[in-house]
Amino acid sequence: MKQLNITTPVLIAKYEEVPAVERQLIDEARRISAQAYAPYSNFSVGAAILLSSGKIVTGANQENVAYPSGTCAERVAAFYAHAHFPDDKFVTIAIAAFHSDGEELSQPISPCGNCRQALLEYENLFNSKIKVLLVGKEYIHIISSISDLLPLSFSHL
Ligand code: THU
Numbered sequence: 001m002k003q004l005n006i007t008t009p010v011l012i013a014k015y016e017e018v019p020a021v022e023r024q025l026i027d028e029a030r031r032i033s034a035q036a037y038a039p040y041s042n043f044s045v046g047a048a049i050l051l052s053s054g055k056i057v058t059g060a061n062q063e064n065v066a067y068p069s070g071t072c073a074e075r076v077a078a079f080y081a082h083a084h085f086p087d088d089k090f091v092t093i094a095i096a097a098f099h100s101d102g103e104e105l106s107q108p109i110s111p112c113g114n115c116r117q118a119l120l121e122y123e124n125l126f127n128s129k130i131k132v133l134l135v136g137k138e139y140i141h142i143i144s145s146i147s148d149l150l151p152l153s154f155s156h157l
Helices: 020-035 073-084 113-125
Strands: 011-013 043-051 056-060 090-099 131-135 140-143
Touching: 020 043, 020 056, 020 090, 020 131, 043 073, 056 073, 073 090, 073 113, 090 113
Parallel strands: 090 131
Antiparallel strands: 011 140, 043 056, 043 090, 131 140
């Protein structure tokens, strides 16, 4: 028998340490979180995706009284981006989260399994890594691809 160890490298940086284009993406993720419709969880998430054209597409979580019908910020942004700009690769995604009192989470959140799967589709479609910026109040966690967040992913190809 052999053991396979899978690791996910995470770079931890301060906001001031990341390049200006990524700071702008982080600002957009924080800004759009205010547009969350989250009356059930009182948890507001914003996602901002930098496309290869340079455009930034944003999304915030949208909940529903039938809970599973709601959608996370990441998928709101990703599905909008690919619906409107189908030829643009996803270069980077920033994700920020806030409590209902407007307090930003000190520790970054990481995308749920459904969002990892959905984002991986675009990474594979364009054969191009999507950099992930998980935004906390103090530190940004940087992961170099979605596949690093979803090892041993499903594929029937
Ligand atoms: N949520 C997101 O929008 N993104 C995540 O990465 C995790 C969770 C949303 C779903 C739901 O509206 C609320 O946060 C609480 O789970």
